[in-house]
Amino acid sequence: MTFRYSTAGLSVAFALTASVAMAQSTGLTVGMQLEPPHLDPTSAAAGAIDSVLYSNVFEGLTRFGPDGSINPGLATSWDISEDGKVYTFHLAEGVTFHDGTTMDAEDVVFSLDRARAEDSVNAQKALFAGIESVEATDPLTVTVTLKTADGNFPFNMAWGDAVIVAPESIENIKTTPIGTGAFKFDNWVQGDSIHLVKNADYWGEPAILEEATFKFISDPTAAFAAMMAEDLDVFVAFPAPENLPQFDADPRFKVLIGSTEGETILAINNKLPPFDNVKVREAIAHAVNRQEIIDGAMFGYGTPIGTHFAPHHPDYVDLTEMSGYDPEKSKALLAEAGVTTPLKVKMTLPPPSYARRGGEIVAAELRAVGIEPEIENVEWAQWLEGTFKGKDYGLTIISHTEPLDINIYARPDYYFQYDNPEFQTLMTDLSAESDPAKRSEMFKQAQETIAKDYVNAYLFQLPLHTVAKVGVEGLWENAPTQATDLTAVSWSQ
Amino acid sequence: MTDLRADSLPPEGAPVRLWHRALRSRNFVIGAVLTLVFVLAALVSFVWTPFDVTGLDIANKIKPPSARNPLGTDHFGRDILSMIMVGARVSIAVAVVAVGIGMSFGVPLGLWAAARKGSLLDEVIMRGNDLVFAFPSLVIAIMITAIFGASAVNAIIAIGIFNIPVFARLTRSGALSLWQRDYILAARVAGKGSARISVEHILPNVTNLLIVQGTIQFSLGILAEAGLSYVGLGAQPPTPSWGRMLAESQTMISFAPHMALFPGLAILLTVLGLNLMGDGLRDLFDPKLRGRS
Numbered sequence: 001m002t003f004r005y006s007t008a009g010l011s012v013a014f015a016l017t018a019s020v021a022m023a024q025s026t027g028l029t030v031g032m033q034l035e036p037p038h039l040d041p042t043s044a045a046a047g048a049i050d051s052v053l054y055s056n057v058f059e060g061l062t063r064f065g066p067d068g069s070i071n072p073g074l075a076t077s078w079d080i081s082e083d084g085k086v087y088t089f090h091l092a093e094g095v096t097f098h099d100g101t102t103m104d105a106e107d108v109v110f111s112l113d114r115a116r117a118e119d120s121v122n123a124q125k126a127l128f129a130g131i132e133s134v135e136a137t138d139p140l141t142v143t144v145t146l147k148t149a150d151g152n153f154p155f156n157m158a159w160g161d162a163v164i165v166a167p168e169s170i171e172n173i174k175t176t177p178i179g180t181g182a183f184k185f186d187n188w189v190q191g192d193s194i195h196l197v198k199n200a201d202y203w204g205e206p207a208i209l210e211e212a213t214f215k216f217i218s219d220p221t222a223a224f225a226a227m228m229a230e231d232l233d234v235f236v237a238f239p240a241p242e243n244l245p246q247f248d249a250d251p252r253f254k255v256l257i258g259s260t261e262g263e264t265i266l267a268i269n270n271k272l273p274p275f276d277n278v279k280v281r282e283a284i285a286h287a288v289n290r291q292e293i294i295d296g297a298m299f300g301y302g303t304p305i306g307t308h309f310a311p312h313h314p315d316y317v318d319l320t321e322m323s324g325y326d327p328e329k330s331k332a333l334l335a336e337a338g339v340t341t342p343l344k345v346k347m348t349l350p351p352p353s354y355a356r357r358g359g360e361i362v363a364a365e366l367r368a369v370g371i372e373p374e375i376e377n378v379e380w381a382q383w384l385e386g387t388f389k390g391k392d393y394g395l396t397i398i399s400h401t402e403p404l405d406i407n408i409y410a411r412p413d414y415y416f417q418y419d420n421p422e423f424q425t426l427m428t429d430l431s432a433e434s435d436p437a438k439r440s441e442m443f444k445q446a447q448e449t450i451a452k453d454y455v456n457a458y459l460f461q462l463p464l465h466t467v468a469k470v471g472v473e474g475l476w477e478n479a480p481t482q483a484t485d486l487t488a489v490s491w492s493q
Numbered sequence: 494m495t496d497l498r499a500d501s502l503p504p505e506g507a508p509v510r511l512w513h514r515a516l517r518s519r520n521f522v523i524g525a526v527l528t529l530v531f532v533l534a535a536l537v538s539f540v541w542t543p544f545d546v547t548g549l550d551i552a553n554k555i556k557p558p559s560a561r562n563p564l565g566t567d568h569f570g571r572d573i574l575s576m577i578m579v580g581a582r583v584s585i586a587v588a589v590v591a592v593g594i595g596m597s598f599g600v601p602l603g604l605w606a607a608a609r610k611g612s613l614l615d616e617v618i619m620r621g622n623d624l625v626f627a628f629p630s631l632v633i634a635i636m637i638t639a640i641f642g643a644s645a646v647n648a649i650i651a652i653g654i655f656n657i658p659v660f661a662r663l664t665r666s667g668a669l670s671l672w673q674r675d676y677i678l679a680a681r682v683a684g685k686g687s688a689r690i691s692v693e694h695i696l697p698n699v700t701n702l703l704i705v706q707g708t709i710q711f712s713l714g715i716l717a718e719a720g721l722s723y724v725g726l727g728a729q730p731p732t733p734s735w736g737r738m739l740a741e742s743q744t745m746i747s748f749a750p751h752m753a754l755f756p757g758l759a760i761l762l763t764v765l766g767l768n769l770m771g772d773g774l775r776d777l778f779d780p781k782l783r784g785r786s
Binding site: 220221224240242243245246292295296357359360361363364367374375376377 | 570730
């Protein structure tokens, strides 16, 4: 009797799993920590917008590949003039927006002009600063004339901030994003999830999934529970590295460990005395023990960095030795700079665990050399308002996830307030240079300059931890830009 | 009535008998011992802890209980026993000051309202209290700490404010029944003003009530502090706090249960101890319940 009952139960269970698997093979539920504030990637710095929409809903002239390479997007090819100033983009044929309107050269002109306009609220206006004019030569050809030659222009156009939008749908883009991607926006339950469906009329290689749901779970414990309960198929950028070994040991899941463009730094307010003294900043750099932070805050995941550059980039220079852990040297430098210890300083920490935990470790290390950080745990809104915009801080920990963003050091009004004309000239020259060998040389020089000036203390490269159910294929392992590209994702049978 | 009056005007030698009775009350003894253990731990932490709680020791992180660390270490390699000892200090300090705020404002308000029973003043004071009562205390505490910054001081103020109406109401209701007494009438006939009567005759006779309620509020204060620290609005790092220890160990509970277990137990036992002690005290002070337990 018992035996028969149990077999009956088993077959029911099999039937259930089979039907669940069937349902899964067409849809995907993706978990992530931060919810976008709105859905217009061209008017906000919030990376969460790109995490949902980049490449899925919105596309640019060019696009990032999973390895960080620049691939053709809406522009299938482009020509560069002899002097490097004129780019001619050839657009793909038969592209339509999700509302049925055609995507042609006029839309490209509209998008780029909107982004570079005087009153533009684009978060990365620097990407478009070099543009002299944008013209639609014919419906499928766009000519972009630059002020100076810029070998990096196709890279700039791949950013989520440079996606192509349509004048017809721009008004409601923040709530109803209309793009050209392989997925269409379906609906957004604020505070919970965003639902995308497959775009049947996609101009290129269509998506394999029929639908995708992004669920926003900010609490790491809840994220762990949701994954374990199989409510989610994938969690991108899993927030608690301490739980990864458990997922790894579980046959239901796999863990992808990749890298991001996130240079995690202990940012120093360069204009706030005594941090305007390079010796004091150098003292901070030597007081910090990178390996201890990586072990303590990230449970061993992360690559130490000595400058603001991603270690997987070919032009990366390992400068970690310049700011090696040496508390005695720190104390000597502080004494040399005439700083009276203990030196009290305000340290703001945003919510991610790398910042909160890393901050406590950094604070303990700094206390050991006579700097007394007063920790203030803040929410993202407070951090953006007080620290990033208001510059009311001494130290903070943050990960800069934009690709190749060393040029932020050329902005004297940026929140760490580093003002070095020499570096600013270098960046101007760099953007005008199109010779790859010279560019590489200049990137190296830039890395050395900021390391030598000890602008910030460089901690580690933020890893990307993706937890997925076994069977989900085609996910990006690395994050060359903030994106969750689902266009090639499928369930293996 | 006779009984109550006897209690109001205790005969000679009563403290000794009260003490004997206290030692026979199981609730009181267990509660007092638990409370004493944590108070002692907090006091000892001022002069000695097994390890330094601000120094991190990453190499020794997440170690289960051992001879070196009797309660194990946390994710930064800090000794959990030491952290609980120092954390007790914060919890107790917050609770003491919060109850202090509640009593020092609530009791005079209650006495005043009772002395002017039925007047506009009485209405204003008591409706003001109702107003504070009407708000969910933890939510307001979160609001206060969010506006004025997260710190132990703001947590104390936030928790303290919500103790005021508790003590005001208690004092007023206790005082109102006393105002009917013959000896109060005698005092009035003797020409004493209501302020003087409140202080000389009413206050001493509501003290028992206040002690019992104070003990309960004390335990609620510890819980509230733990709650605020849990959401990150209490004492800021590196000051250890039980609530934050719980919050930080949350994601590690499946492989390092000791990290959540011990601070959780610390909160549980302290609150239990204070509540038992409060119960015991009430039994001792309230003669009506004396024979029944």
